[in-house]
Amino acid sequence: MRRQTLRWLAIGIASFGLVALCTHAALGRYRDDLGARRDLHRSAFVGSRACARCHGDHTRSWRATFHRTMTQDAAARDAVAAPFAGERYRYAGLVATMRRDEAGAPEIEVRDGAQRLVWRGDVVRTVGSRRFQQYVVRGPRGSSWRAPLAWSIEDRRWMHMNGAFLTPDPTVVQERSTGRDEAHPDHETAREAFLRHVTRWNDNCVFCHNTGPNPGYAQGTDRFDTEVAELGIACEACHGPGELHVRANTDPLRRYVLRADGGRDPTIVNPARLSPERAADVCGRCHGQRIADRVERFLARGDPFVPGEPLELYSSPLWQDTTLGSHRDEIEDEIGTEPLPFAERFWSDGTARLTAYELQGLLQSPCRGLTCTTCHSMHDGDPRGQVRPGMAGRAASDERGDSPGARDALCTGCHEAFASPAAAAGHASHRDASARCVDCHMPRVVYGLVDAHRSHRIESPDPARDARHGRPDACTSCHTSETRAWAIAARRRLWPRETSPAEPLRNVDSQDATPEVLRALLGGDPIERALAARALGEPSSAHAASTSPADHRARSLGALLDAMEDEYPAVRRIAWRSARRIARGSIDAPVWRAFDPTGDATSRQRAIAGIRAHLDSPTSPIDRPTLARLRAEQRAVRIAIGE
Amino acid sequence: MTGSDPTHEDEESGRRAADRAVAVGWAWLALCACGGLALEVALGLKLGWLLDDEGVRTMARLAHAHGVGLALVVLAFGATAAPRLGARTAATSMMLIAGAVLVPIGFALGAIGHGEVDPGPGVWLVPPGALLVIGALVRTSIAAIGYARRNRNL
Structure with missing residues (x-):
């Protein structure tokens, strides 16, 4: 019996030793493998179904996004x-x-x-x-x-x-x-x-x-002979082609070594592990309009960019002063004839005014170390915008029911001085802590998809600067019954240390009592008009102390009904939607439904008349001569890509 | 064991192995059945630690199912095979019991610290446990065939 026990003991020790030796050898080999760089250009696409076999949670969260169904x-x-x-x-x-x-x-x-x-x-x-x-x-x-x-x-x-x-x-x-x-x-x-x-x-x-x-x-x-690895924006759009990753990780021991070593796998790209610049390039590939260095290569074989690489290896972001250069002959579109074909896509200070230029905004921002995934998450949060909790404006954070501490958490994570509610309120100088960081520092001055979007150029609000560059400012985008002169004076009063006394004023008529948003709505260029129409429909838009909420509502409604006769159907649609929001009208109510922004003028005018009657005759905010004057100031802008 | 008649010592050893297998088998069955009851309670009360975590849920189910199933195998071994198989019964019995315990425990420990892709490291107890169970089953099969031949029943 004792001999048998000893024999089993010897077998056990030998087995354990053998397993330990093999494990040690394998660990060394796996660690070498995990430390070796891979050229992902040599990896093929495998499709999200292959990813789902292991990454079920991430696949489920991605499936809930609009990326999947693009x-x-x-x-x-x-x-x-x-x-x-x-x-x-x-x-x-x-x-x-x-x-x-x-x-x-x-x-x-x-x-x-x-x-x-x-x-x-x-x-x-x-x-x-x-x-x-x-x-x-x-x-x-x-x-x-x-x-x-x-x-x-x-x-x-x-x-x-x-x-x-x-x-x-x-x-x-x-x-x-x-x-x-x-x-x-x-x-x-x-x-x-x-x-x-x-x-x-x-x-x-x-x-x-x-x-x-x-x-x-x-x-x-x-x-x-067009091919795509997968329709829509799937896993490999951000993580790179997955063939090498799938093949390498069929080995369970490698997966355990990978986990034990912190999960850094060279066979795939995890944007969360990239530097802020490279992570932004992953999103910027599409959320930062660019021009290919070799257009013919893109057309023949596709975009060679692989996540983790600098975008600049293959393309350059479009800026206000970008010219087509040698590409002029390759561009069939009408923009090929313009000397600065992209200038109208930016405000005159270089801030993008169309969506899909978010990377440009980020590059212009002073926030170092910031990247797209600081504020956005592809695997959680509301699919609309995919914004992390703690990075929403007032309306969205109220709708989501974010706790006061969570509302500005992503900003105050770096700007610790404003982390306490008292410090934040003191800095913002807004009653009831009603403004979120992004409301002032990322105003909605960007047009896209028949809506207004936040600028991704993070900056301090400065209505005088914005007036000089003919762009909407954060203050009057919310205080919709105020003039630009009011906003400039308010900023000087509330933040005197940040206002240069010698600052020259331009494009500001202090005698004109027309609220800035109404001026933009009726006399701006199409983008200004669209943005103003959106601003007026914001439920949180503030009214002047001298105006009652009912008067403010009536004036906003009147202006929006005027804007529903704009020559641009997109502006008409935004104005219609804003008017409906203010009036709390249902899209299914016949009186609202009768208005079709792309319908013919006669039916539109009939629908507007019906809405006016239904709304108990809202007053127009400005007299007809002023309206005519503002409309005469409207500037037609040709924007080749207005999406 | 095959080729010659079992001695009295072999029979005694087989009987002791059978008693051990039956005792361990019932105890293990009771424990794993209690584990199953705990799972049902957790499902009934919609407890988050189970319902919200696919990894924990899968591992807990595997642990429960393998525990109950293997406990029944140990019981069957004790009731039918051990008394008949002679000299190597003790080692086979130990292998089977060790495997029947290691496999569900491995699955249960796999629920701890699991990732999105794989169970926790405790799951590495499952392969050796499975090898022990399979080894025991092969040994039992061979011995049972030999026993039947010896008695001219095969």
């Missing part, structure tokens, strides 16, 4: 938001019919008044799933094209892309609506107006709305 196969279940049940939509004298073929596939057909076919397309993909959904149809030689109409998810109706982008109604529509040309519009003019935003998917949308895009353009045959 581009979808039209045949996929629940992908198509619009009914395609034979709806008819009229614009620019043409009629579009949206229906399904015998197999149930969606299609769009556009005909003129004489029933001649103008355009038709079989829908193969959808783009977008939050505000509005665009449709991509099959074209010749491997191409796909964006349809001229989109489905407004928020409004649950069709709209022409002029209403989704910042584009005025075409002349043919304006002339018809003013009665100057009651004759049927010329077929070609109407066709051109209607199809203005029909652009090729393969070399435009494909880059930022998909994972691993490759247009596959062959110049010789003028043909596209």
Whole structure:
């Protein structure tokens, strides 16, 4: 018995020793493997399904985002938001019919008044799933094209892309609506107006709305053989191609060594472990418009950027003074003829005024060490904006019910001096601690997707500076019944140490009592008008002490109803939505529903009259001569990409 | 064990192994059944530590299921095989009992400190436990076949 016990003991010790030796050898090998750099350009894309096998929690949180559904196969279940049940939509004298073929596939057909076919397309993909959904149809030689109409998810109706982008109604529509040309519009003019935003998917949308895009353009045959690793923005868009990672981690021992060593795996990119600059480049690839150094390479083989690399290896961000240089001949779009083709996308101080320039804003910000994921999270938080708790404006943080301590936590994490409520209130000089950090330091001066968005150029509010550069300021964007002169005086009074006494005033008429937002709404350029319309609809917009809340509401409503006659359908839509918010009107109420921002002028005017009657005659904020004067000051701006 | 008739000592050893297996098997079955009851209570009361964590839930279920199943195997061994198998019964019994205990404990410990991808390091007890169980089952099978042949029943 004793001999047997000794034998078992010896076997046990030998086994343990053998296992220990093997483990030690394996650990060394794995540690070497984990320390070796990998060239992820050699790794292939594997798709989110492969990621989901191990990263279930992250896959679930990603599936809840609008990134996932950015581009979808039209045949996929629940992908198509619009009914395609034979709806008819009229614009620019043409009629579009949206229906399904015998197999149930969606299609769009556009005909003129004489029933001649103008355009038709079989829908193969959808783009977008939050505000509005665009449709991509099959074209010749491997191409796909964006349809001229989109489905407004928020409004649950069709709209022409002029209403989704910042584009005025075409002349043919304006002339018809003013009665100057009651004759049927010329077929070609109407066709051109209607199809203005029909652009090729393969070399435009494909880059930022998909994972691993490759247009596959062959110049010789003028043909596209476009491929994407995955439709929509999936795991590998931010983490890089996953083939090496999947292959390496089929070994369970490697996974345990990886965990024990802190989880840094060279076969994949974790943006949370990148430097702030490289992490921002991952998002900036799409949220920072740029121009490729070698356009032909991008078109033939796709964007070579892999997360973790500097974006500047392959492209340069677009700035106000960017020129097309040697690319001028390669740009087919009308912007190719402009000397500074991107200038109108920025305020004159260089701050971006369109979305998809967030990286530029971050680069201009003084906050060092800050990166996109400081404030945003791809795997938690509200999918709308994907903002972490503690980094929302007043309205959003109130809606979410953030605790007072959490509201500005991400800012006060660095700016510790303002961490206590008393210190923050003293710094902000706002009653009831009603303003969040971002309300003043990241005002909504950016237009995109028929809405106003926060500037990502973090800076101190300065209405005098903003007046000089003709851009909206943080103060009057919230204090919507005040003038710019009031804002400048308030800043001097509240923050005297931060105001230079010799600061010259420009673009400020201290005698003009017109509130800045109303001036912008009725006399600004299209972006100013859109932003002002949004600001007036903000429930938290403050009114002057001399004005009662009821008067403020009536004046705002009156101004918005005036703006609902703007020549830009996008401005009309924002004004309509803001007016509805102020009046607490339901989108399903017939009186509000009757207004279609891309409808013809006669029906719009009838709808506005109906709303005025329904609202118990709200007063117009300014007299008709002033209104006419402001409208005469309006500046038309041609912005090639108004999305 | 095969090829010759079992001696009295072999039979005595087999009987002791059978008693041990039956005693351990019932005790282990009772413990693992209690674990199952605890899981049901946690599910019924919607306790977050179980419901909110897929890793914990999977490991706890595996621990419970393997514990109960292997306890029944140990009981079956004690009731049917051990009295008949002779000289090597004691070692086989120890292997089976050790494996039946290690596997569910490994799964239970795997719930502690698990990541998104893998269970906690405690789960490394499962493979040796499984090897012990399989080794014991193979040895028992061979011995049982030999026993049947000896008695001309096969």
